[in-house]
Amino acid sequence: MPFFVTKDRKYYQAEDLDVQLVVMGGGIGLRALIGGNGEFAATGEPAVLSAHLSGARLQILFTSYYKALLWLYSDPKIKSIAELKGKKIGVSGIGAATDTLMRDILKKRGIEGGREVAMLALGSPEARFIALKTGNVHPAVLPEGFKFVADEAGLHELVSFLNEDVFLLSGSVGARENLIKNDRSLVEKFLRGTIKGLLYAQSNRSAVLPYVVRTLKVKEAMPRKSSICRCPVLPAADTSMRTFKGKRTARRSIVSQSRNPRR
Numbered sequence: 001m002p003f004f005v006t007k008d009r010k011y012y013q014a015e016d017l018d019v020q021l022v023v024m025g026g027g028i029g030l031r032a033l034i035g036g037n038g039e040f041a042a043t044g045e046p047a048v049l050s051a052h053l054s055g056a057r058l059q060i061l062f063t064s065y066y067k068a069l070l071w072l073y074s075d076p077k078i079k080s081i082a083e084l085k086g087k088k089i090g091v092s093g094i095g096a097a098t099d100t101l102m103r104d105i106l107k108k109r110g111i112e113g114g115r116e117v118a119m120l121a122l123g124s125p126e127a128r129f130i131a132l133k134t135g136n137v138h139p140a141v142l143p144e145g146f147k148f149v150a151d152e153a154g155l156h157e158l159v160s161f162l163n164e165d166v167f168l169l170s171g172s173v174g175a176r177e178n179l180i181k182n183d184r185s186l187v188e189k190f191l192r193g194t195i196k197g198l199l200y201a202q203s204n205r206s207a208v209l210p211y212v213v214r215t216l217k218v219k220e221a222m223p224r225k226s227s228i229c230r231c232p233v234l235p236a237a238d239t240s241m242r243t244f245k246g247k248r249t250a251r252r253s254i255v256s257q258s259r260n261p262r263r
Contacts (some may be wrong), residue, residue: 002064003042005208006197014186015189030174033058039179041189045169046097057177061191064171064198068101072159073132073150074139081158088118090128090140096121098141101166105159 003021016141024032030048033041034056035235045063059166076190078084084106091098103113113119120137122128125146132155139158142150145234150157161168173194180187201208 002198002201003193005201006193009197009200011193011196011200012211014189015193017186017189017193019190019193033174033176036176040173040175041188042171042173044097045172048172048174055087058174059177059248061173061175061180061187062195063169066169067166068097068161068164068166069144069158069170070098070101070161070166071142071144071150072102072105072139073146073147073155074158075132075135076154076156077157078138078156078158081106081111084139087113087138088120088136089113090120090122090124090131090137092123092128092141093121094119097168101161101164101168102124102141104123105161108165233243 003019005020007021022029022032022038027047029038029041030043032050034051040061045060048058048060055181065187072089074084078087089102091102093099096116099113099119102119106113106117111117120131122131122137122140127143128137128140129146131137132150137169146158173191175187220262
């Protein structure tokens, strides 16, 4: 969401950048970045790290959030985690963040994922949502965009990962190492513009609502009711900025540079 805010408020334009935002799945976006079809990609940090370990020359430029922006939704008849024994949970993939974090949450409630509860790898959020709606899984782990869709569909929120003692670095921006090395000016301008948008969204949460409605294609009433939609993915970001000294320092540096540009 900060990218849309940044573009609409002309923060990129102020940095003399013409940024085209292309919405695509995380895996597709990462492959586009590796293949040179984009300068930057917004994705989860684990995906960038995995690609890097597989030989892709990528680096993470910054990470916005330290809490997992995930929710466990179920049929309204299921009211508690305890009722999941013997049932099937839809996750993106075995070993993926949706799987490992869900197992941690189950374990803290005395349930062993994979033995007492089946974990089914279903891939995309769309596939997980459809499997949940059709009854092929009993709950499913969904990301922030599908939270509102699930609310509209009348599904029951069993767990908000934001409220759990689990952590996941997300909201990351990655770039190819050769771009960082050869065009540092472009990288600095892009980061400066993006973080301006992020900071604006944090301090003007109600102003973010139109971006949520337009981007996620949900009714305005749904985000207004949501606990995360005063600014959809920023409560965790706001906390992380104040909690981690390195991020706070980086934030001050970016703001200082934007007020006192060197060029």
